[in-house]
Amino acid sequence: MMRSGACSPATEEERPLPRRDWILLPAIGVVTICVLLCGTEIAARKVFFRYAGSILDCLSMDPETGVRGLPDATCREKAPETQWVEYKFNRCGDRAGMECGPKAEGVFRIVMSGSSTPFGMRVERDQSFAALVPDELSQEIGRRVELYNQSSYFYATSWDNPRVVAERLDRMMAARPNLILIVVTPLDIERAAFGLPNRLVFGASHAKGWKQVRAMLSEEARANIEQQLLDKSRAIFALRHFLYESESEFMKSSLMRENEDDFLKSQLSDQWLQHLQLFDSYAGAIEARAKNAGIPFVVVLVPDRVQATMIGTGVWPAGYDPYSLGERLRSITTRQGGTYIDILPGFRGIPDVWQCYFPVDGHPNAEGHAAIARLIAKELASGAVPGLISASGQSVTLRQER
Amino acid sequence: MDAASFQFVGFGLVVALLSNLSRSRVWRSVVLMAASLVFLGMLAHNPIVFLPLAGFMLLGYAALVLLQRGSSRPLAWTVVAVILVYIWLKKYVFLPQAIFIHSPYFTIGLSYAFFRVLQLLIESGAEDEKQPIGPGAYLLFMLNFTTLISGPIQRYGEFARDQFAEQPIPLGARVIGLQLERIVRGFFKVNVLAMLFDMVRTDALAQVLEPQPAPVRLMAALKLAVVYPLFLYANFSGYIDIVIALARLMRVRLPENFDRPFAACSALDFWNRWHMTLSTWLKSYVYNPLLLALMRRIPSLSMQPFLGVFCFFVTFFLIGVWHGRTTEFIFFGLLTGGGMSINKLWQLGLARVLGRKGYRSLAANGVYKAFGRGLNFAWFGFTLLWFWNDWKQIHALFAALSPAQWIGVWLAAWLGAALMLTAWELLRAALLSIRTSEGPVLTSRYARVVYASALGLVALVITVLLQQPAPGIVYKAF
Numbered sequence: 001m002m003r004s005g006a007c008s009p010a011t012e013e014e015r016p017l018p019r020r021d022w023i024l025l026p027a028i029g030v031v032t033i034c035v036l037l038c039g040t041e042i043a044a045r046k047v048f049f050r051y052a053g054s055i056l057d058c059l060s061m062d063p064e065t066g067v068r069g070l071p072d073a074t075c076r077e078k079a080p081e082t083q084w085v086e087y088k089f090n091r092c093g094d095r096a097g098m099e100c101g102p103k104a105e106g107v108f109r110i111v112m113s114g115s116s117t118p119f120g121m122r123v124e125r126d127q128s129f130a131a132l133v134p135d136e137l138s139q140e141i142g143r144r145v146e147l148y149n150q151s152s153y154f155y156a157t158s159w160d161n162p163r164v165v166a167e168r169l170d171r172m173m174a175a176r177p178n179l180i181l182i183v184v185t186p187l188d189i190e191r192a193a194f195g196l197p198n199r200l201v202f203g204a205s206h207a208k209g210w211k212q213v214r215a216m217l218s219e220e221a222r223a224n225i226e227q228q229l230l231d232k233s234r235a236i237f238a239l240r241h242f243l244y245e246s247e248s249e250f251m252k253s254s255l256m257r258e259n260e261d262d263f264l265k266s267q268l269s270d271q272w273l274q275h276l277q278l279f280d281s282y283a284g285a286i287e288a289r290a291k292n293a294g295i296p297f298v299v300v301l302v303p304d305r306v307q308a309t310m311i312g313t314g315v316w317p318a319g320y321d322p323y324s325l326g327e328r329l330r331s332i333t334t335r336q337g338g339t340y341i342d343i344l345p346g347f348r349g350i351p352d353v354w355q356c357y358f359p360v361d362g363h364p365n366a367e368g369h370a371a372i373a374r375l376i377a378k379e380l381a382s383g384a385v386p387g388l389i390s391a392s393g394q395s396v397t398l399r400q401e402r
Numbered sequence: 403m404d405a406a407s408f409q410f411v412g413f414g415l416v417v418a419l420l421s422n423l424s425r426s427r428v429w430r431s432v433v434l435m436a437a438s439l440v441f442l443g444m445l446a447h448n449p450i451v452f453l454p455l456a457g458f459m460l461l462g463y464a465a466l467v468l469l470q471r472g473s474s475r476p477l478a479w480t481v482v483a484v485i486l487v488y489i490w491l492k493k494y495v496f497l498p499q500a501i502f503i504h505s506p507y508f509t510i511g512l513s514y515a516f517f518r519v520l521q522l523l524i525e526s527g528a529e530d531e532k533q534p535i536g537p538g539a540y541l542l543f544m545l546n547f548t549t550l551i552s553g554p555i556q557r558y559g560e561f562a563r564d565q566f567a568e569q570p571i572p573l574g575a576r577v578i579g580l581q582l583e584r585i586v587r588g589f590f591k592v593n594v595l596a597m598l599f600d601m602v603r604t605d606a607l608a609q610v611l612e613p614q615p616a617p618v619r620l621m622a623a624l625k626l627a628v629v630y631p632l633f634l635y636a637n638f639s640g641y642i643d644i645v646i647a648l649a650r651l652m653r654v655r656l657p658e659n660f661d662r663p664f665a666a667c668s669a670l671d672f673w674n675r676w677h678m679t680l681s682t683w684l685k686s687y688v689y690n691p692l693l694l695a696l697m698r699r700i701p702s703l704s705m706q707p708f709l710g711v712f713c714f715f716v717t718f719f720l721i722g723v724w725h726g727r728t729t730e731f732i733f734f735g736l737l738t739g740g741g742m743s744i745n746k747l748w749q750l751g752l753a754r755v756l757g758r759k760g761y762r763s764l765a766a767n768g769v770y771k772a773f774g775r776g777l778n779f780a781w782f783g784f785t786l787l788w789f790w791n792d793w794k795q796i797h798a799l800f801a802a803l804s805p806a807q808w809i810g811v812w813l814a815a816w817l818g819a820a821l822m823l824t825a826w827e828l829l830r831a832a833l834l835s836i837r838t839s840e841g842p843v844l845t846s847r848y849a850r851v852v853y854a855s856a857l858g859l860v861a862l863v864i865t866v867l868l869q870q871p872a873p874g875i876v877y878k879a880f
Contacts, residue, residue, distance in 0.1 A: 017575045017847075025579070025851050032855035229867060236867060243870060248604035249597075252871050313608065351612065 044238040048080035068093040114183035119151035127366040129373035136377030180297040192278035244359035283336040305357040312353030343375035418651035441547035462519035552877035555679035570653040581647035590857040591640025599633035667774035715739040734788040776820025
């Protein structure tokens, strides 16, 4: 009977290994792994250099009043996927691009509140939509518009904390705006109760008893390990960056992560309904204050990368609906007497929309901010906001007179 | 459990370990049968869905028993019956929908079971194969989890030789090391390389179909042209690497299915290196008998080469049709069969013009080989458009660029492939020329440990830490 071919590899394969190989081969394996780990880590640290120390020195993080910049502080940050970015705060601790105080005569002032995305995290101030919207809007309505940005570097939601909410509203009103613009992202809503332990917020799981404990443990353990590795290993970060530059891989990877991007499902989970209840109460608090002052308030949802990609490509799996969260926010905002402007459909026309975000970090890049600015300005000027209709109408008249 | 996943590899290694607890053939067969049944159970939880597959296997066994007991006269009828039942179960689109079973059922592995059944029936009619095959051995051969899903197509004689051997083939440390290295290599191919190629393909497809600037769409079309053959190779050969290694750890040698297919300088050579067990099977049971039958009917010597060309067309048309049940696969078969026939005619024509010696000299020329290699690769990539697309998408793809642009894309694919594949061949030859007394350094166990560790680490990071999903095994669907 034939064994295994003409070159008699069987005979060669049957020979016992030399004794030294029992030590040598595993050692070669270990050395290879160590060299590979160290080599890729060193190379990745060179390419994806990060320096984030100083921005933290510029922030005041008080759980009772939220996160704010230190007055007149200037810091620089280098995130792995970005260039160096400067954050300059005014004497009120805002990255507003202007001093806090009364607005100039004849200027239409918008005060914007939100978290890291409207803050302009990872981009220079002049590239952020906070800086671009006034120019875009001024062009649209023919009137000088300024936008005072009160957004904060970290999640600033804490919609469940009356003190934080009151403080934030006081500051908004103090800026004497013509319009309040609340920018929310899906992450803001998910972290609606930022500051509370996760289990209090996410306690409404369907799982019971031991299953619930196990799910929490495994999910948290996985998330912790992943976060630790992302934070500590730049090689893994680089790998993720490379993979997530691809629209298809990013989407596949994002959609298979349980609980993440739950807001994109057609049927929202109980957790997400709870988060929206908190937003409802927050919108109610704004309405109470804004109505007294006669200031309209506008809410806009800025999509995350997954949501924007679904809308941009027009493709999403069954059971998903990237517009669903926006519709719910519209319903809440309108019920509370505010105006919801919908920029989501505008993302359909943006080519390669996933490239408008940093692949791993997830914040919009300069291109993304520019697109968001265009869409917000267009929606604000479209007549959806009562306070701007007259301004817009007036401007048209003025232009015609000229 | 996904084929080529961590779970599958882990399962296979545990089965191999259990199988080696005793050298007894009964023990090894019991372990293989139990493992195969567990594997089936993990693929689908409702036993009802297995009924059509079980029925098909039962039909195969009944036909086998009939042939083993009597003469070979009913052979043709049993073969036809098996083919018809197979076509019916696969729901080929040219059959009326009304005759199909409409409740969902399990067809994974049916195509491979089809080849195994046919081979048993045909071989049972051969004069030198009169060993009766019992129901246990038959079931073990059919359900063997290492070949169930996507082959390789093993002949019963080869399976029985190793599985039922009184003295199983040796399994020393060197063999174990080689198989573990092969598993890592296969796992890397399926879960990392194929994933990356699929990523390029998916993004390129979106770019071609979207309103992008012309240079972006041209580049994307070029990527589409070249990346799918690479993806399919990584996906399929990676899986085959894993199952061959697992089977070897269970002391069974499975036939090789790939032999560096993109080194082939012609379509004829390519199909001797790609899905080898399928093309060998079809050559044995379709090409050779058909050619013999035609030569008996048309004894003209001058016609013989053209009969061969015709038989090539039929054989490789069937390869295309076997892959799927839709008209896209019929077209894929026409292109594959047509390509093979034209290649054969080209060979015949050149040999006639240059003489045999002249043709042999030309075929050995490095530049001719390089262009042939590139042309074969580009042609294969072109035919595969009908393999992974439906008509709607194919139409959209062709409409996305002008005919001149597409011709440019395929010419670029041809020349690019010629250049890259030849450079790879030269590099490989240069690297393999670095030798010690035991052979090339790159194939030494020390080098294998180096790249198995590296590939294993990368695969581990991507699959476990990043949980990046890889596409399923394409051939699982056939």
